[in-house]
Amino acid sequence: MAIFEGSVSDEASAIIARYPQGHERSAIMPLLYLAQSHQGYLSREALQEVGGLLDITTAEVEAVATFYSMYRMHPTGEHLVNVCTNLSCMLRGAKDVFAAAQDAAGVDQGHEVSDDGLFSVHEEECLGVCDFAPAVQIDFANHDGVSPERMRELIAELRAGGVPSPSRGPSMESFRHASRVLAGLEGEAG
Amino acid sequence: MVEFERRLTRDWNDPSVVGLQGYVAKGGYAGLRAAMAMGTADLIQVVKDSGLRGRGGAGFPTGMKWSFVPQDTGKPTYVTVNYDESEPGTCNNRELVERDPHRLIEGTVIAAKAIGCHTAFIYIRGEYLWQSLVLQRALDEAYAGGYLGTGIAGSDYDLDIVLHRGAGAYICGEETALLNSLEGLRGQPRLRPPFPAVEGLYASPTVINNVETLMNVPDIVARGADWFREQGTEKSPGTKMFTISGKVERPGNYELPMGTPFRVLLDEIGGGVLGGHSLKAFTPGGSSTPLLTAEHIDVHLDYESIAEAGSLLGTGAIMVMDETDCVVAAAERMVRFYAVESCGKCTPCREGSWWATRVLNRLENGYGREGDIPVMHDMGTNIMFRAFCALADGTASVINSSLKHFGDEYEEHVRLGRCPLKPEPAVEEAVLGA
Ligand SMILES: Cc1cc2nc3c(=O)[nH]c(=O)nc-3n(C[C@H](O)[C@H](O)[C@H](O)COP(=O)(O)O)c2cc1C
Ligand code: SF4
Ligand code: FES
DSSP states (O other), X not given: OOSSOHHHHHHHHHHHTTSOTTOGGGGHHHHHHHHHHHHSSOOHHHHHHHHHHHTOOHHHHHHHHTTOTTSOSSOOOSEEEEEEOSHHHHTTTHHHHHHHHHHHHTOOTTOSSOTTSOEEEEEESOOSOGGGOSOEEXXXXXXXXXXXXXXXXXXXXXXXXXXXXXXXXXXXXXXXXXXXXXXXXXOOOO | OOOOOOSTTTTTTOGGGGSHHHHHHTTTTHHHHHHHTSOHHHHHHHHHHHTOBOXXXXXXXXXXXHHTXXXXXXXXXXXXXXXXXXXXXXXXXXXXXXXXXXHHHHHHHHHHHHTTOSEEEEEEOTTOHXXXXXXXXXXXXXXXXXXXXXXXXXXXXXXXXXXXXXXXXXXXXXXXXXXXXXXXXXXXXXXXXXXXXXXXXXXXXXXXXXXXXXXXXXXXXXXXXXXXXXXXXXXXXXXXXXEEEESBSSOEEEEXXXXXXXXXXXXXXXXXXXXXXXXXXEESSSTTSOOEEGGGTTOEESHHHHHHTTSOOTTOEEEEXXXXXXXXXXXHHHHHHHHHHOOSSSHHHHHHHHHHHHHHHHHHTTOOOTTHHHHHHHHHHHHTTTSSSTHHHHHHHHHHHHHHHHHHHHHHHHHHTSOTTSOOOOHHHHHHHO
């Protein structure tokens, strides 16, 4: 089924209108977020549709989509758990936090999604929260100074169907919800 | 404690400034009002006179950058705010906007007015999801309050600001990669010249400035260049945001006058090295700047003094390591970052960073070979200044500076066949593992 139909197609038009006339291609990044918010990743069909909206080839869209780590090219867990292990976080024990996340979520090294489809776990580069290391983002909402024990609690809460309150900013219900916020279509600063 | 006048952080304990009313009540948008009555030449001149230098890493004089923009080409001009903040160890732009978003909008409007621009962009890294919402709310308020849009603050000047979210790529902080990304292309750097000031976004004259740089501008316009120079040093005037993190008691973002001794930041403000340990090494300006050591604890934090000590002020991001931390492990993690983030355009960076990561990884894990250290020296020399953009100089800086200051520690890894800072494996384990 096509993504950009009906109200979604109106949203796509509004996104394109953010950019100066003649420079519609600048809208590709928010459009990819919008597509991702529907499928939880970017399928071949999604790339084709975005290409159609911008009058560029699927290959050109794919070249952009694969360049950035926040676009997922494969089905992703309902929740995306990102653990920074860059230096400031590593010095404060991030490797153990990452291991705890993989273990608690049931995502083995080299696997993308847990068997129950709930989680993807990524080792991340500096998230810009070095002052609260080790830094974790769940569906791009921040959790500060996370210990391995706290990591397990967070994952248990998600598994029980809850949404843990982030250290700052609004809660994100899921990876797909966060993708919609990243498209600039909703979200309150709080 | 250091006595100084807070500028960028003066309202950090007042959450009301996050809203437009609170910001205006504290004197906000006074610089913007003054700027509306000033011509291009005067605006550029006051910023030149202030000596403000770009806070994004390179320290390029801001007024001079603005003056390079030709305003008579018949093309539009653009201001692009670099809020990609992804240099490891750096998070001051994040907090500046969280706590005072209107100051960034005000600085952006003034920069735009100075180069006759009517559409500006803020490129924010995707991971700053909440910050993008804080900023969007402030932008909406500024439009409603007449500080953006048509006829700004009663003048005949119009400006729109578009918020653009990135999607997780460190290289997009490099200004020409940022422009490609904003144009909807892969975020790879462009050949220069032409420089963005002449041919930037949409092949039009473009100014790219860091968030902290622009947040200094409103006060410079409202209070004057001499006021700005009252703090800091002759060549590095003003205050600077520093992020101190890693093995420190009180990690955080702190504003200090340029030229403040590092010892003051570490001991008085940061509360000293975590847990009473001793300082071993630190990055003065993010992971791309050469490591300094305990020997450099008295270095002053300004462009010139840090250069004299053999490093760079960079983003002012200090990551602290203590005597229990292994420099080879740290180098491995930092170089792996550059390997992951390399855009793949050129060979020394794409291949060199991967190979260096592999060698560092085997050294740290006890598989170091006799020739590994010369190989590391070789790679450092062959990457430095030989790649297409400055990302790879970061890779080489980690390699070269860690070898320079901690060559013995590298040798120990090879000699012992393990990391000397990790506990020695128990005998059985060592035998079984062999
Ligand atoms: C790999 C790389 C990453 C960079 N990342 C950033 C960044 O995240 N933010 C930033 O302001 N400048 C960054 N820069 C520097 C920019 O290219 C540019 O010099 C800066 O935005 C100019 O603004 P300023 O003059 O106000 O400092 C980066 C440079 C390189 C080479
Ligand atoms: S140095 Fe690295 S990041 Fe820069 S252009 Fe070359 S490959 Fe890309
Ligand atoms: S090093 Fe982990 S957030 Fe910066």
